[in-house]
Amino acid sequence: MEELAFLKQEKENQEPAEEERPWEEMTAASSQDPKPGLLKTPESEQGPETGIQPRISPPCSPQSRGSTPLDDLRGASSPPPPQEPSSTLSSRDVAAPWQSDKTTRVITEAETLHSDHLEESHDKGESTPHQTCQSEGNAFQQPQQTDDHLYGPKDVSCSNSIRKELRFDIFQESDSNSNYYLNEAEPGASEMAPSMLEIAIRNAKAYLLKTSGKSGLNLYEHLSNMLTKVLDERPENAVDIIENISQDVKMAHFSKKLDTLQNENEMLPTYEIAEKQKALFLQGNLEGADQELEDEIAENSLPNVMESAFYFEQAGVGLGTDETYRIFLALKQLTDTHPIQRCRFWGKILGLEMNYIVAEVEFREGEDEEEVEEEDVTEERDNGDSEGEEDDEDELPRSFYKAPQAIPKEESRTGANKYVYFVCNEPGRPWVKLPSVTPAQIVIARKIKKFFTGRLDTPIISYPPFPGNENNYLRAQIARISAGTHVSPLGFYQFGEEEGEEEEEVEGGRDTFEENPDFEGIQVTDLVESLSNWVHHVQHILPQGRCNWFNPKQKSEEEEEEDEDDEEKEEKEEPDYIEQEVGPPLLTPISEDLEIQNTPPWTTRLSSNIIPQYAIAVLRSNLWPGAYAFCNGKKFENLYIGWGHKYSPDSYTPPVPPSVCQEYPSGPEITEIDDPTVEEEQAFKVAQEATILPTEEGEETEEDEDEEDNYE
Amino acid sequence: MDAESLLLSLELASGSGQGLSPDRRASLLTSLMLVKRDYRYDRVLFWGRILGLVADYYIAQGLKEDQLAPRKTLYSLNCMEWSLLPPATEEMMTQTSVVKGRFMGDPSHEYEHTELQKVKEGDKVFEEEVVVQIKEETRLVSIIDQIDKAVAIIPRGALFKTPFGPVHVNRTFEGLSLSEAKKLSSYFHFREPVELKNKTLLEKAALDPSLDFMDSLEHDIPKGSWSIQMERGNALVVLRSLLWPGLTFYHAPHTKNCGYIYVGTGEKNIDLPFML
Numbered sequence: 005m006e007e008l009a010f011l012k013q014e015k016e017n018q019e020p021a022e023e024e025r026p027w028e029e030m031t032a033a034s035s036q037d038p039k040p041g042l043l044k045t046p047e048s049e050q051g052p053e054t055g056i057q058p059r060i061s062p063p064c065s066p067q068s069r070g071s072t073p074l075d076d077l078r079g080a081s082s083p084p085p086p087q088e089p090s091s092t093l094s095s096r097d098v099a100a101p102w103q104s105d106k107t108t109r110v111i112t113e114a115e116t117l118h119s120d121h122l123e124e125s126h127d128k129g130e131s132t133p134h135q136t137c138q139s140e141g142n143a144f145q146q147p148q149q150t151d152d153h154l155y156g157p158k159d160v161s162c163s164n165s166i167r168k169e170l171r172f173d174i175f176q177e178s179d180s181n182s183n184y185y186l187n188e189a190e191p192g193a194s195e196m197a198p199s200m201l202e203i204a205i206r207n208a209k210a211y212l213l214k215t216s217g218k219s220g221l222n223l224y225e226h227l228s229n230m231l232t233k234v235l236d237e238r239p240e241n242a243v244d245i246i247e248n249i250s251q252d253v254k255m256a257h258f259s260k261k262l263d264t265l266q267n268e269n270e271m272l273p274t275y276e277i278a279e280k281q282k283a284l285f286l287q288g289n290l291e292g293a294d295q296e297l298e299d300e301i302a303e304n305s306l307p308n309v310m311e312s313a314f315y316f317e318q319a320g321v322g323l324g325t326d327e328t329y330r331i332f333l334a335l336k337q338l339t340d341t342h343p344i345q346r347c348r349f350w351g352k353i354l355g356l357e358m359n360y361i362v363a364e365v366e367f368r369e370g371e372d373e374e375e376v377e378e379e380d381v382t383e384e385r386d387n388g389d390s391e392g393e394e395d396d397e398d399e400l401p402r403s404f405y406k407a408p409q410a411i412p413k414e415e416s417r418t419g420a421n422k423y424v425y426f427v428c429n430e431p432g433r434p435w436v437k438l439p440s441v442t443p444a445q446i447v448i449a450r451k452i453k454k455f456f457t458g459r460l461d462t463p464i465i466s467y468p469p470f471p472g473n474e475n476n477y478l479r480a481q482i483a484r485i486s487a488g489t490h491v492s493p494l495g496f497y498q499f500g501e502e503e504g505e506e507e508e509e510v511e512g513g514r515d516t517f518e519e520n521p522d523f524e525g526i527q528v529t530d531l532v533e534s535l536s537n538w539v540h541h542v543q544h545i546l547p548q549g550r551c552n553w554f555n556p557k558q559k560s561e562e563e564e565e566e567d568e569d570d571e572e573k574e575e576k577e578e579p580d581y582i583e584q585e586v587g588p589p590l591l592t593p594i595s596e597d598l599e600i601q602n603t604p605p606w607t608t609r610l611s612s613n614i615i616p617q618y619a620i621a622v623l624r625s626n627l628w629p630g631a632y633a634f635c636n637g638k639k640f641e642n643l644y645i646g647w648g649h650k651y652s653p654d655s656y657t658p659p660v661p662p663s664v665c666q667e668y669p670s671g672p673e674i675t676e677i678d679d680p681t682v683e684e685e686q687a688f689k690v691a692q693e694a695t696i697l698p699t700e701e702g703e704e705t706e707e708d709e710d711e712e713d714n715y716e
Numbered sequence: 717m718d719a720e721s722l723l724l725s726l727e728l729a730s731g732s733g734q735g736l737s738p739d740r741r742a743s744l745l746t747s748l749m750l751v752k753r754d755y756r757y758d759r760v761l762f763w764g765r766i767l768g769l770v771a772d773y774y775i776a777q778g779l780k781e782d783q784l785a786p787r788k789t790l791y792s793l794n795c796m797e798w799s800l801l802p803p804a805t806e807e808m809m810t811q812t813s814v815v816k817g818r819f820m821g822d823p824s825h826e827y828e829h830t831e832l833q834k835v836k837e838g839d840k841v842f843e844e845e846v847v848v849q850i851k852e853e854t855r856l857v858s859i860i861d862q863i864d865k866a867v868a869i870i871p872r873g874a875l876f877k878t879p880f881g882p883v884h885v886n887r888t889f890e891g892l893s894l895s896e897a898k899k900l901s902s903y904f905h906f907r908e909p910v911e912l913k914n915k916t917l918l919e920k921a922a923l924d925p926s927l928d929f930m931d932s933l934e935h936d937i938p939k940g941s942w943s944i945q946m947e948r949g950n951a952l953v954v955l956r957s958l959l960w961p962g963l964t965f966y967h968a969p970h971t972k973n974c975g976y977i978y979v980g981t982g983e984k985n986i987d988l989p990f991m992l
Binding site: 239240244245247248249252273274275276277278317318319320321322323324325326327352354355356357358359430452453454455601602603604607611612613614615624626629630645646647649651653654655656658 | 727730731732733734735736737738739740743767769770794816817818876884886887888926943945946947948949950951956958961980981986987990991992
């Protein structure tokens with residue numbers, strides 16, 4: 005701004021001198037400079053009359069056109085900015101003639117380019133009153149000067165190396181002139197030869213309007229679009245992101261043509277799931293009031309997921325409120341559509357492609373017949389397979405290997421199959437019931453570590469081979485996690501029947517318990533301080549894969565009778581005394597859990613140290629990362645959210661394959677021995693000869709005879 | 717995740733089950749504001765939580781104007797008082813690589829590690845058992861650095877490189893499109909490029925120097941170490957690292973919302989090859 009003031013002074017000083025300057029410069033400059041694009045057009049009207057004028061007019065029209073996109077802005081913004089382009093161009097071109105004369109050659113091209121715009125400008129020119137230029141001339145004086153500063157460097161780049169001072173001089177001259185001499189200058193301008201300045205304008209514009217052969221765009225339009233965008237959107241520090249704005253403007257050119265088809269496809273799953281979840285929200289309305297009775301039962305089975313989610317949130321665990329509520333609705337759908345006695349939100353298992361939301365469910369008495377049928381079918385299948393194998397074996401050499409007695413799976417409602425589990429990938433998607441777990445699956449699941457994919461039918465490719473697909477593996481892991489991490493405060497549950505206590509304990513723990521009606525709650529601080537106030541309420545799974553020990557010996561004896569061939573082998577095995585596997589009984593305090601290499605299996609904590617009087621006790625399992633439990637004294641809940649893998653400080657090592665089986669008993673007949681050496685052979689011969697010497701003589705004669713015969 | 721948009725970010729990343737309790741959230745919002753002022757950071761990221769046996773470490777990072785410049789890491793045990801961690805060095809890495817097991821939650825805890833060292837006495841070489849003590853704080857520094865280098869990621873276009881070198885937040889970033897969001901190549905490691913130099917000229921030709929100046933996840937080793945999922949019916953893309961389980965990256969396509977959070981035990985999943 006200081007510079008501005010200085011320039012003004014300078015201008016005043018120069019005024020008298022400028023009056024003496026040749027007409028050409030002054031008139032040309034004055035006719036161009038102070039006026040915005042619109043005002044210049046009157047000249048073009050005169051163009052056709054004089055014959056020389058057409059040359060002058062064309063450059064004006066693009067200018068006016070250049071300003072048109074900005075016209076919209078005039079309402080919003082102050083008048084000077086929209087005129088910037090025109091004034092800068094002219095100011096540059098004032099200086100241009102001093103530099104470049106060769107530009108004239110391009111003019112004809114420029115003319116042809118802009119001939120169509122010419123008419124536009126005519127119309128506009130007529131509509132604007134001629135005199136405004138005078139009054140406006142003053143008003144624009146300042147803005148133009150500032151413009152000159154702003155765009156100075158750009159001008160230089162366009163019309164190579166212009167000396168600034170010189171340009172300013174002329175610019176100011178023209179400004180001042182326009183104020184005083186405009187009226188006289190106007191008629192003169194029409195007759196004057198086309199100034200170098202205008203030629204340069206046309207020249208520059210023609211260059212800017214050159215269409216790129218690659219993209220079909222031209223820089224002039226691009227720049228004006230960019231400026232429009234900047235002025236429309238008014239971003240902060242626009243100069244920093246001008247590259248991106250430029251890119252956006254270019255992108256906008258082709259994005260329009262493609263969008264309809266592409267977006268439709270991409271959005272489909274979004275709508276699909278929204279539609280499915282809509283059904284969840286509407287399910288309450290559809291049933292109506294007629295089924296109130298049934299609803300009452302259903303309500304009992306539906307857990308208050310939101311309440312436990314609230315407590316878990318205090319502990320810093322849990323899915324978002326939104327997702328939890330959707331799960332809540334999905335559970336409601338599950339309890340409404342199935343005869344369910346008890347239902348729990350078990351947790352979420354993360355997968356590679358999709359996740360599993362797991363619901364733990366107990367069917368009402370006598371309502372789980374489907375399951376029984378299914379089991380029968382599978383068992384039958386198993387039998388069929390084994391029979392088929394036996395038939396084949398009659399013809400083929402039989403293998404001596406006898407698979408160890410398969411341990412039968414536990415009945416539903418007992419042991420590891422106490423509950424039924426339903427999974428779905430996302431709230432709103434169908435619930436799928438997981439098959440009940442077999443001991444073999446649990447045993448193998450302990451030896452492998454695989455990620456879940458999110459598709460239940462994925463085969464588990466592992467060593468040792470896992471008997472089943474991902475749904476079986478998932479079920480096995482759920483059983484293991486439940487057994488390891490489901491805990492409750494001491495005294496919440498109690499054993500049901502007290503009569504059979506002794507008997508059952510001998511067998512390895514009872515598996516029934518009931519809620520203790522007299523449970524009075526435990527102080528939260530006690531729960532945090534002592535792990536012995538927490539007990540497991542899910543049975544421990546024995547190494548065998550069952551919760552209640554099953555003696556494989558009994559069955560094997562029965563089989564012995566059936567298969568006489570196997571008797572020998574059975575006898576061999578018999579001496580191995582199978583020790584009964586005993587796990588900790590139900591409702592054992594978790595303080596007795598084993599450490600994992602100096603890592604305590606549980607971490608307890610108060611949910612908040614800031615307001616401890618209302619905090620709840622939080623229990624985090626270190627054995628199964630992702631398993632949590634909370635208790636606020638009276639209520640408790642368990643939740644698992646994680647990958648479904650057990651923690652181990654050491655790296656996983658797959659078990660080594662078993663040693664190679666013997667094909668047949670090795671004896672002297674089949675053992676390979678070294679070939680005898682020549683010496684050994686001869687020694688052997690000598691020894692033989694010595695023993696058979698007496699008979700040899702006779703033989704020899706015979707041999708001789710034979711030889712003789714041969715010779716004959 | 718940006719400390720300023722902590723609440724929204726936590727909601728978006730909640731699918732992995734690890735959030736923050738309300739009192740932690742509130743105290744983080746307050747204390748990170750003060751951290752930003754006191755340390756004069758341009759941007760403060762809430763980095764995550766390392767679960768210890770006794771207590772958890774809450775980690776925050778401060779960024780200067782240049783987003784790729786070395787980050788300052790702070791930790792806190794109560795979400796209120798933050799302490800600056802020293803920058804990680806190669807020596808720390810090798811030193812702490814022998815430590816196994818969980819974090820304790822006490823920065824002054826010392827892990828003991830016995831090493832066999834060869835000691836020369838004249839001509840004889842003895843093998844001597846030396847007990848090395850490693851402070852948990854050192855381990856914390858090196859683990860955070862490892863996680864940052866291995867799995868800190870951002871979507872393509874969220875940062876841009878200015879012609880003068882420094883990397884800035886791209887204000888015009890409007891989120892990835894749906895189809896882009898499903899590809900690993902649209903995500904970059906949030907660190908100085910390592911692999912970029914090894915690319916062939918042909919591969920480099922297609923790169924935009926102002927945007928593609930970091931390594932993409934596409935060629936991460938081991939292959940398949942990322943789980944990429946669309947959640948909430950394509951409204952949210954979630955990347956979970958399988959190499960460092962606990963790291964969750966979220967991004968809502970067509971919006972600026974993106975970030976990552978680590979909530980885990982601070983142990984690398986070295987069993988990954990067996991698990992895929």
